[in-house]
Amino acid sequence: MGRSADWGRIRAIAWKDLTAERRSKAGFYSVAALGITILVLFGFALGPDTRALRDAAVGALWLAVFFAGVLTFNRSYQVELDSGALDTLLLYGGGRWTIFTGKLLANLAFVMMMLVIVLIVGAVLFQVEVPAQWPTLLAVLALGVIGLVTLGTFYAAMASRSRAREVLLPLLLFPMMVPVLLAAIQASKALFGADLMQESGAWMRLLVAYDLVFLIITHLAFEYVIEV
Amino acid sequence: MTAVTLPVALPRTSRWPWFGAFAFLFLITSQALAIITSPADRDMGDLQKIMYVHVPSAWITMLSFFVVLVFSVRYLWQRRENDDLLAASAAEVGATFNGLTLVLGMLWGRPTWGVWWTWDARLTSTLVLFLIFVGYLSLRAFIDEPVRRAQWSAAVGILGAINVPIVYLSVRWWRTLHQVQSSPSTVDPLYVLFLRANAFAFLFVMIYFIRQRYEAARIERDAELAAQAVALGGR
Amino acid sequence: MASWKSHTLLDARDIARRFGARWVLRGASITVASGEVVGLLGANGSGKSTFLRVLATLLRPNAGSATIAGHDIMREPDAVRHSIGFLAHTPGLYDDLTARENLVFAAAMLGLPDADDDIHCALERVALTHVADERVRGFSAGMQRRLAIARLSLSRPRVLLLDEPYSNLDTAGTVLMNSLITDTVDAGGAALVVLHELAPSAGVIDRLATVHEGRIDSGLYEAEVEPRLALVGAD
Numbered sequence: 001m002g003r004s005a006d007w008g009r010i011r012a013i014a015w016k017d018l019t020a021e022r023r024s025k026a027g028f029y030s031v032a033a034l035g036i037t038i039l040v041l042f043g044f045a046l047g048p049d050t051r052a053l054r055d056a057a058v059g060a061l062w063l064a065v066f067f068a069g070v071l072t073f074n075r076s077y078q079v080e081l082d083s084g085a086l087d088t089l090l091l092y093g094g095g096r097w098t099i100f101t102g103k104l105l106a107n108l109a110f111v112m113m114m115l116v117i118v119l120i121v122g123a124v125l126f127q128v129e130v131p132a133q134w135p136t137l138l139a140v141l142a143l144g145v146i147g148l149v150t151l152g153t154f155y156a157a158m159a160s161r162s163r164a165r166e167v168l169l170p171l172l173l174f175p176m177m178v179p180v181l182l183a184a185i186q187a188s189k190a191l192f193g194a195d196l197m198q199e200s201g202a203w204m205r206l207l208v209a210y211d212l213v214f215l216i217i218t219h220l221a222f223e224y225v226i227e228v
Numbered sequence: 229m230t231a232v233t234l235p236v237a238l239p240r241t242s243r244w245p246w247f248g249a250f251a252f253l254f255l256i257t258s259q260a261l262a263i264i265t266s267p268a269d270r271d272m273g274d275l276q277k278i279m280y281v282h283v284p285s286a287w288i289t290m291l292s293f294f295v296v297l298v299f300s301v302r303y304l305w306q307r308r309e310n311d312d313l314l315a316a317s318a319a320e321v322g323a324t325f326n327g328l329t330l331v332l333g334m335l336w337g338r339p340t341w342g343v344w345w346t347w348d349a350r351l352t353s354t355l356v357l358f359l360i361f362v363g364y365l366s367l368r369a370f371i372d373e374p375v376r377r378a379q380w381s382a383a384v385g386i387l388g389a390i391n392v393p394i395v396y397l398s399v400r401w402w403r404t405l406h407q408v409q410s411s412p413s414t415v416d417p418l419y420v421l422f423l424r425a426n427a428f429a430f431l432f433v434m435i436y437f438i439r440q441r442y443e444a445a446r447i448e449r450d451a452e453l454a455a456q457a458v459a460l461g462g463r
Numbered sequence: 464m465a466s467w468k469s470h471t472l473l474d475a476r477d478i479a480r481r482f483g484a485r486w487v488l489r490g491a492s493i494t495v496a497s498g499e500v501v502g503l504l505g506a507n508g509s510g511k512s513t514f515l516r517v518l519a520t521l522l523r524p525n526a527g528s529a530t531i532a533g534h535d536i537m538r539e540p541d542a543v544r545h546s547i548g549f550l551a552h553t554p555g556l557y558d559d560l561t562a563r564e565n566l567v568f569a570a571a572m573l574g575l576p577d578a579d580d581d582i583h584c585a586l587e588r589v590a591l592t593h594v595a596d597e598r599v600r601g602f603s604a605g606m607q608r609r610l611a612i613a614r615l616s617l618s619r620p621r622v623l624l625l626d627e628p629y630s631n632l633d634t635a636g637t638v639l640m641n642s643l644i645t646d647t648v649d650a651g652g653a654a655l656v657v658l659h660e661l662a663p664s665a666g667v668i669d670r671l672a673t674v675h676e677g678r679i680d681s682g683l684y685e686a687e688v689e690p691r692l693a694l695v696g697a698d
Contacts, residue, residue: 008571012571013572019564020560082558083557085555085557088555091520091521091547092569092573093544093545094574158384162367162370172363175363178395179394182398186401210394213394214387224380225379225380225383375523
């Protein structure tokens with residue numbers, strides 16, 4: 001038992017969630033399609049001036065990922081609720097945090113894949129050119145997604161099992177996401193503009209701190225939200 | 229589980245109404261003194277007097293977030309229902325003061341900046357805090373089962389409270405055009421004195437409010453528990 | 464049954480549980496010794512399933528206490544989970560995984576290393592080898608039940624908590640279910656089985672108890688069962 005058993009559980013849950021998700025392809029494609037639809041709507045709201053579109057591109061991209069991501073998190077628990085599998089899952093024993101880590105990893109993979117699609121479509125639609133510092137930009141995107149998925153997976157554990165889950169999850173999640181949204185957008189913007197002021201570094205440190213703080217706290221608190 | 233007693237014992241002690249009377253008297257006195265004695269500000273005129281309400285209520289908002297954090301942590305640690313009810317009461321009171329802070333800030337901003345709203349760091353982070361409070365209170369409203377409600381809202385309360393400094397920092401980096409916080413040495417000592425007096429007055433009012441909300445919640449829960457005891461057939 | 468000195472494996476005292484304002488359990492008590500299979504009968508809504516879920520640590524009781532295999536359900540839930548095998552109304556399977564994958568997942572969650580042989584045996588035992596690599600979504604309710612039985616047998620539980628295990632099962636499935644129960648009991652375990660009809664469990668059940676309005680009337684032996692069943696049906 002011990003560490004290797006925990007790791008085995010984490011892997012099993014992530015594998016199980018991703019396999020189920022891969023087999024019911026409709027889920028991924030519809031969520032990705034929703035992300036693209038939101039991007040298109042932003043285009044209509046902000047365009048057709050190319051410069052205005054370019055300026056707003058990063059914000060539109062992040063909001064599209066946010067809104068489409070919210071659907072992912074509730075779905076992740078819906079799989080467990082559908083056939084009463086959550087009860088079985090809770091009875092396996094061992095630390096409950098392993099369930100959270102497993103689901104977190106699966107959601108992370110899922111949202112990252114969606115981000116890639118939305119990113120490519122967004123770059124075309126908003127006529128954005130890839131900046132020279134694209135590796136840093138990728139790091140910013142990854143850090144932002146980690147923050148989103150950590151809190152999203154955590155709050156969905158509650159929201160998916162409550163009344164009014166469609167409204168409760170974004171209501172809880174989005175105000176908490178303000179630092180991630182600001183940091184990710186500002187850092188991305190700085191990188192697109194060659195980052196003469198070296199701003200992106202400060203924002204990335206904020207993102208790293210945010211991710212670490214909430215990764216730790218959600219893991220500690222998950223036991224309390226899943227067991228009842 | 230605690231033993232269920234019948235009939236419902238009212239937790240009211242005689243001290244609290246006196247404390248409430250004292251809190252409000254203190255508040256009225258310090259407000260009146262502050263408004264009468266403080267000189268009109270060089271730039272802002274009498275508008276400046278709104279600070280005696282705005283600033284203390286902003287402080288109280290932050291304080292109540294801290295209270296929610298403390299009682300939420302203590303609930304998860306010791307699992308006493310009272311801590312959950314206290315956290316909820318503090319959140320309700322905090323949300324009220326938070327709303328008051330926002331409205332007063334807008335009232336002050338209109339003549340000062342010429343707009344009702346500006347995306348200034350402190351105003352914006354106060355709004356975000358308000359939304360976090362709203363999320364916490366709606367979560368409570370959507371869950372009926374007491375233990376589940378207590379555990380979930382404790383988790384949400386702790387995460388929300390921890391996010392407060394991060395939200396503030398991020399919004400401040402994002403934009404700052406709020407007036408620089410006046411350091412007490414450069415302003416009228418009377419202003420400082422009455423600001424502090426009013427901060428204490430608000431603190432007393434806050435404690436009284438939380439106590440009142442807590443008592444109401446406690447009585448509600450006791451009534452529920454008494455009904456349960458009857459349903460159990462007076463075991 | 465075997466002749467070792469039997470000891471108490473499950474001991475529940477005065478379990479009470481409510482949902483909202485409705486008390487489903489009002490002080491349910493029962494004792495099950497090792498080597499014993501106890502059937503639990505009761506009308507719909509009498510609290511049988513709730514009782515089982517409380518014992519399985521899936522629901523917290525509002526009052527009362529219980530131990531399973533010497534472990535307290537409130538204080539040592541993890542130890543309890545390792546000793547029980549719980550089968551709910553719903554099979555708790557993942558529709559988009561195959562039968563084998565469902566068992567592989569269960570084995571990983573149980574922390575069983577090199578479970579391939581066990582999984583193979585379990586699938587053979589429930590006669591699902593021919594559909595092992597088909598998705599559960601296409602399975603009939605009876606096949607899903609059998610797969611759930613296979614999953615249950617992987618963990619080799621000491622105490623079985625079964626909620627209407629015979630529903631949707633054909634004759635062969637019923638035999639399987641009964642063999643799982645007798646295997647567990649012969650190894651010194653025990654079983655508490657919620658039933659809605661007696662026929663399938665004939666020859667397996669040692670003792671019957673009825674649940675009525677959230678309380679348990681235990682200690683009925685087979686000769687006394689028939690008149691009681693009429694009473695249950697009249698509810």
